[in-house]
Amino acid sequence: MFLPGAGIVRRKPLERHQTLREKILETIRESILKGTLKPGEKVAEPELAERFGISRTPIREAFRQLESEGYLTVIPRKGAVVTELSxxxxxxxxxxxxxxxxxxxxxxxxxxxxxxxxxxxxxxxxxxxxxxxxxxxxxxxxxxxxxxxxxxxxxxxxxxxxxxxxxxxxxxxxxxxxxxxxxxxxxxxxxxxxxxxxxxxxxxxxxxxxxxxxxxxxxxxxxxxxxxxxxxxxxxxxxxxxx
Known part of the structure; x- marks a missing residue:
């Protein structure tokens, strides 16, 4: 799994934020496409925040992007789950x-x-x-x-x-x-x-x-x-x- 390295830490805050957001997007997309994350399964914010060493803000931004692409469904007060396709x-x-x-x-x-x-x-x-x-x-x-x-x-x-x-x-x-x-x-x-x-x-x-x-x-x-x-x-x- 991706771990933020020294090169990323030295980036400007906005650049680092965008880079990590892209990493989160790619990680979740591939996990869904591979079947590691299955339809209906919850995608946990805390685990992603810990893995990437960041706050939940870029994670939530990534969730909104993935929802627009049909990968996730964000449910109020419940969180994000993998969208089931019929x-x-x-x-x-x-x-x-x-x-x-x-x-x-x-x-x-x-x-x-x-x-x-x-x-x-x-x-x-x-x-x-x-x-x-x-x-x-x-x-x-x-x-x-x-x-x-x-x-x-x-x-x-x-x-x-x-x-x-x-x-x-x-x-x-x-x-x-x-x-x-x-x-x-x-x-x-x-x-x-x-x-x-x-x-x-x-x-x-x-x-x-x-x-x-x-x-x-x-x-x-x-x-x-x-x-x-x-x-x-x-x-x-x-x-x-x-x-």
Missing amino acids: ERDVTEFYAIKSILEGYAARRAAGKLSDRDIERLEQINDKLAQLAEEGDVKTFFKVHGEFHDMFIEAAGNEKLADLIRQVGMKFNRLRIASLSLPGRMQISVEEHKKLIEAFRNHDGEAADHLVSKTAELGGRLLLESMKEQQSGRAHSPMAEAYDL
């Missing part, structure tokens, strides 16, 4: 993702320049490399850059904000989906088809591809959740973290 959460999130991102792709198809498309290809090449390495965490980050690029190109700020807000709330689901066996490779191949649709300025094809890929991600995740509930499979997220 099959309904998966179904509803991927339905929204399919509609919103599909529309963004349709709008972006007529606006992306040759240079933009070249950049999308470069990002997807990086994703292919990360998929080969099995690096889910970095893949998730770069995958977001790919989608952000065509979402921003759609030219609708309110749409982009809405997609960002919904995506942030369900980061756990998105990482879980990408952690499924072969899922990253499927994403790379679907991106290749999407890039071709963008190159041809084919908005209808772009919309269809993005919608279909989102629906596939949700369906595969639902199947995985059902297998876990029946005790036939381990958590794909835990496997992605070498557990």
Whole structure:
């Protein structure tokens, strides 16, 4: 576990506060993704305060951030517990993702320049490399850059904000989906088809591809959740973290 070292102690108070907050966020996220912290389990403030050698203020700030990302639920006078995700959460999130991102792709198809498309290809090449390495965490980050690029190109700020807000709330689901066996490779191949649709300025094809890929991600995740509930499979997220 992380212990504050001399290098951190020498930082300015605000810098140290922010650094520790990020460490807390990363520690709790990974504990939930690995399954060390299970749905419904309480996350104790006193233990975290002692482990990191800090007051509870940055811990509570981290809890609020994690609640906004769908990892924790903060209950008044009780504290923070790991949020339980249902099959309904998966179904509803991927339905929204399919509609919103599909529309963004349709709008972006007529606006992306040759240079933009070249950049999308470069990002997807990086994703292919990360998929080969099995690096889910970095893949998730770069995958977001790919989608952000065509979402921003759609030219609708309110749409982009809405997609960002919904995506942030369900980061756990998105990482879980990408952690499924072969899922990253499927994403790379679907991106290749999407890039071709963008190159041809084919908005209808772009919309269809993005919608279909989102629906596939949700369906595969639902199947995985059902297998876990029946005790036939381990958590794909835990496997992605070498557990």
